[in-house]
Amino acid sequence: MRIAIAADHHGVNLKQRLTAWLTAHGHEVSDRGSHSATDTVDYPPLCADVSRRVADGRADAGLVLGGSGQGEVIACNKIRGVRAGLGHSTFMVEISRGNNNANVLVIGTKVITDDEAERLLALWLSTPFKGGRHQDRIDQITALEA
Template identity: 60%
Template sequence: MHIVIAADHNGVVLKGHLAVWLAAHGHTVDDRGAYGDADQTVDYPPLCADVCWQVTDGPADRGIVLGGSGLGETIACNKFPGVRAGLCHDLWSTRISRGNNDSNVLVLAARVVAPAAAEEIVAAWLDTPFKGGVHRRRLDQIAAIERGGGARALRDGGAR
């Protein structure tokens, strides 16, 4: 699988660890930054945008973004149509993120998740299939909101 990965200064060390781990597990990894010194402040919105474009319009199958809490990264990523970013701290939320929400961007909180746990989360995220069914209907409703339909799109037939 082609995975694009990026991190702000808080996630640079864990990103490097995961990039090596992903490559060792047979994935193509595209490291989009930040690089180097974890003490140098790096804004996350441009990194999130780059990852999301790579997932929606580029060659990446999925993306991984790391930040301190992951909260801002999740908000930024979910501004992009077609991106379903999930902030995951454990295996349960990871399996819901993929199985129910078909997430294509994984957000990790580098100040919360240890490297070994991050490996387990990423492995589960890559291996968990989307369930479809009622969850497909809900994703279609989210897509209607993205297209600018808002509550009206749901009220007028999207929320059966």
């Protein structure tokens, strides 16, 4: 799977770890920045970059790392065709993929540990979309973008 990944300064260290994990599991990773854990960076352009890559097909999925993840999920969801979900728990990850067919996962590095992030990313990648009545809802969400 082709995965675009980005992190603000809060997520740079975790981004390096998850990039290595993704690569070791056979995924092609496009690191979209940032690269410094000490220089403050604004997350909206990073979210837009990852989300646009997912929306236009240059990436199959996106992963964005920030402090809480709240602002990042809002920014990602401004891009037409993106369904970003917060990945702070098993329940949230399963719902975002299984019910909402999320194509971008957002993780708050101040909310969960690095070990939890790795475990939740693995779960997100392996959770299939349920379709059926959930597809009807995705279609309704897509209609809101029109």
